[in-house]
Amino acid sequence: xxxxxDYSFLCQPKIISGKKSLEGIPLELSDLNASKPLVLAMNxxxxxxxxxxxxxxxxxxxxxxxxxxxxxxxxxTAAREAAILFRERGCDALIALGDGPVMNIAKGANILLSMDxxxxxxxxxxxxxxxMKPLVYVPLGAAMGLEATSKADxxxxxxxxxxxxxxxxxxxxxxxxxxxxxxxxxxxxxxxTGSIESSSLELSNPMADSYAHASLAYISENITKGIKKxxxxxxxxLANGAVMGSIAYSNAPEGIVYTTSKAIERLLGHSAAAVAGxxxxxxxELKSADKxxxxxxxxxxLGGFDVYSSTPKKERPHGGVNLxxxxxxxxxxxxxxxxxxxxxxxxxxxxxxxxxxxxxSTIKKKDILTLLERAYDRExx
Numbered sequence: 380x381x382x383x384x385d386y387s388f389l390c391q392p393k394i395i396s397g398k399k400s401l402e403g404i405p406l407e408l409s410d411l412n413a414s415k416p417l418v419l420a421m422n423x424x425x426x427x428x429x430x431x432x433x434x435x436x437x438x439x440x441x442x443x444x445x446x447x448x449x450x451x452x453x454x455x456t457a458a459r460e461a462a463i464l465f466r467e468r469g470c471d472a473l474i475a476l477g478d479g480p481v482m483n484i485a486k487g488a489n490i491l492l493s494m495d496x497x498x499x500x501x502x503x504x505x506x507x508x509x510x511m512k513p514l515v516y517v518p519l520g521a522a523m524g525l526e527a528t529s530k531a532d533x534x535x536x537x538x539x540x541x542x543x544x545x546x547x548x549x550x551x552x553x554x555x556x557x558x559x560x561x562x563x564x565x566x567x568x569x570x571x572t573g574s575i576e577s578s579s580l581e582l583s584n585p586m587a588d589s590y591a592h593a594s595l596a597y598i599s600e601n602i603t604k605g606i607k608k609x610x611x612x613x614x615x616x617l618a619n620g621a622v623m624g625s626i627a628y629s630n631a632p633e634g635i636v637y638t639t640s641k642a643i644e645r646l647l648g649h650s651a652a653a654v655a656g657x658x659x660x661x662x663x664e665l666k667s668a669d670k671x672x673x674x675x676x677x678x679x680x681l682g683g684f685d686v687y688s689s690t691p692k693k694e695r696p697h698g699g700v701n702l703x704x705x706x707x708x709x710x711x712x713x714x715x716x717x718x719x720x721x722x723x724x725x726x727x728x729x730x731x732x733x734x735x736x737x738x739x740s741t742i743k744k745k746d747i748l749t750l751l752e753r754a755y756d757r758e759x760x
Contacts, residue, residue: 386586386587387584390590392545393547396551396618397550399551404549405439407515408472411513412471413471413513415441415469415470416443417473419473422447424477427557431553443474446464449484451480453483453487453531455534462492465512466492471512473489473512473514477521479523482526487501492512494507501534508540513547514547516549517548517549517551518618518621518622520554522625523566523652524624524625524637524652527625529542548622552614561713563606564712568713569655570594571659573625573637574592575659575663576628576634576637577627577634579674580632588627590624591627592676594621594623595620596680596683597623598617598706600616601614603709633741636750637651638738639654643723643731654721661750663703664700667697673700675699676699678699682699686698716757718751723755725755731751732747
């Protein structure tokens with residue numbers, strides 16, 4: 380066992396997962412002294428999801444207001460509109476019925492409601508230093524990495540505060556099973572990235588490791604069953620893996636793959652999840668070549684105890700990388716062959732590296748360039 384080092388860890392939300400989890404929301408809100416939630420959702424939320432959620436409140440005598448005007452972009456305007464409706468209807472809690480922009484808008488509205496009485500100031504220098512309105516996150520199987528964290532991405536500005544954690548996460552199998560194959564793949568890729576980078580630090584955090592390894596195991600064991608066979612238990616496990624990966628990511632410095640993938644998404648519009656799936660194996664191989672071996676627990680998390688125990692100790696780090704490559708290979712339809720196949724000009728690599736460095740100063744520009752150049756043209760490796 381590794382020597383225990385000093386560490387800190389925060390996991391704010393209570394998590395409820397399984398059958399009829401939605402029905403527990405009214406009681407949980409009551410425990411948070413709330414009774415009139417504002418529910419935020421995408422403008423294309425399915426009738427099934429809408430009806431399932433509404434029915435869960437049926438016997439509670441608790442009513443809610445629905446704000447379903449959210450598109451694919453998490454902007455300040457939508458956050459302000461949600462906050463205004465919250466006040467007009469006398470609401471006292473927020474429920475994000477959905478992932479990505481829905482949760483970012485919910486966090487943005489909460490910042491406005493709690494930090495700015497005039498509902499107009501939402502800049503990246505705002506200091507979030509107090510408890511806010513109760514916030515519930517209900518995933519629909521399309522998580523993009525920040526939902527269960529202390530972070531929010533609004534108008535391309537990243538906000539970070541322990542007070543941005545949701546208070547409650549409710550994972551219901553009736554909702555996550557309807558996620559598209561693309562959303563499930565992308566959600567798994569972002570969880571893999573957050574989990575692997577957080578558990579690859581030289582100074583490991585045992586609590587973050589436990590969440591990261593559980594996330595990796597859930598994804599490795601269930602990605603094929605969840606996507607191809609649409610089994611409820613497998614879809615539920617993938618949604619849990621996404622949440623656990625987010626919490627692990629939130630308790631570690633942001634890694635080079637996550638930062639670089641987000642930079643490419645912001646600059647060029649390519650999915651950060653798809654790019655992360657491409658970059659992650661390259662980063663692990665570079666790490667190994669630089670005599671910074673991948674921790675052998677990656678093999679344990681992805682392969683299970685039998686595979687881990689039957690593999691010689693010296694081969695476990697490389698074996699873990701191979702298992703990851705095999706896992707990502709199963710998602711080939713959603714992971715590009717290389718950066719060149721995305722029609723990214725090679726001269727753009729320096730711009731991407733510069734932008735990534737500006738958003739995360741802890742990572743060296745030359746390291747980002749090395750990673751990008753390795754992933755640019757598969758035929759040249």
